[in-house]
Amino acid sequence: MPTRPAAAPARLPVEVSGAVSRYLDAIDAALPGFVTGLYVTGSAALGAWQAGASDIDTLIVTARPASGGDLAHLARLHAALPDRPCLDGIYLDEGSLAGFPADRRVTPFVVNGQFHADRPCGDLNPVLWLVLCRHGVAVRGPAVADLAIPADSAALVTYLRDNLRTYWRPLARDIREHLRDIADDDPVEADGVAWAVLGPARLHYTLTHGDIVSKAEAGAYLTALLPEWADLADRAVRWRAGEPLRFTAADLRAAAASIDAVVTDADRRLAQAES
Template sequence: MRTVETTVARYLDAVDTALPGFVEMLYLTGSVALGAYQPGHSDIDTVIVTSRRPTSGDLAALAAVHADMPPEPHLDGVYLDRGTFFQQPADRRVVPFVVDGRFRADEPCGDLHPVSWLLLTRYGQAVRGPAVSDLGLTVDHDEVRRFNLDNLTTYWQPLAAGARAVVGAVPDDVPAEATRVGAEGVAWCVLGPARLHFTLAHGDVVAKTGVAGYLAEILPAYGPLADRALRWRRGEPVALTAADVRAAADSVDAVVADALRRWG
């Protein structure tokens, strides 16, 4: 965690120098908050609360700050002025945000959704500002349910179909890295939808490192693949193949079908 502390401290020093008094609060979310940060794999996810709505000059200064940050780990996050923050927007509106270390100010922010607020409310860690428990944030579990079901059917199912089409008639033993899906795509498909299923089932958030066991519980046939995908993410020498791409796509469909049966 020393890298996380160092990176966040460097960011705060830089932004306070460029824009004194602008950043009022900063909260860690994502894998850091969930205790699942993996050096070399994880980004540092944040929610940053500002003292005012940013001007064009503020945006230019923020872009310069983030351009000067180290390439790894990325310090990602969303910027919300104080008034907007306490409205808890979950509509993916256009606000300044950082993804993969790149600052953006004129695009919809994909991280403004109900699960992000659930994660912040349950696990967010204050670096600057009051403890999350003192902020008076709330969670609308019906909104979380609707969002997750919609995400499963509009994002994950089409993604699985696309992955299946990519491998087509590719022989099973061809390495996943030789396809456009890649090993990263296998891990993404196997572990991602199961996290949404976990939230639907428990009203809570689980890290990728903990979801393999959950998938093995609800759909045992995909447990071994989830374990291999997780070990690949940890950097172990696990060979993922075109057959795993197909199995990952099948696992997405199975998770979606089970979620719709239970909560749709």
């Protein structure tokens, strides 16, 4: 694969291109020739980057499967990178990339700045390839279009359906159980409310439209889809944009109810499509 261009694509925010360049300089010094491709995904690729809040999501392609020595270098390198902006990513060797795996297999990855090499990577799923194919930005390696990422709409639908049913609906039950003895006006962490309100809406959008939206766009989508949750969605989006909003247990209960509503609507649409 070719080496990295002289500069990252202009449409990446300055903070993102700077952080990626620093990472590439560091990895090239530690393991010359190891990283042959780097693709930016996530909020930076979707045009939804929020300075001071967003992480940098990447797919990193390597010349070979990582050995024990490679893993030690990677662990040290990621531990030394700045906390903000946080550079997260999935490492795949060139042979594995050719198969575009979506089985959440064990592979080196970084989440919230923490490097892991001994557990399944939950982000290695059909949504990753959709984001990369539709919105990914090549900083090193072939253009995204030249990767010839295969479309597997059936696998995408299966993943989204299962995630809504086996992660989000149980989470709604867990939230209600957690709040059982907590008063409505007790404060709760805002990020938990925003996660519960916007996460399922993003999956519902992908299931319905076959594309990805940002968390802010997911708030607008939820408002149009289920208007009874418009106020909560709006507040979640505004909090993510930096407004110092207060959330209570009543908001988190409402967020759990919104999860159930989104999953129920998705199941209804799937049943109609299959009938």
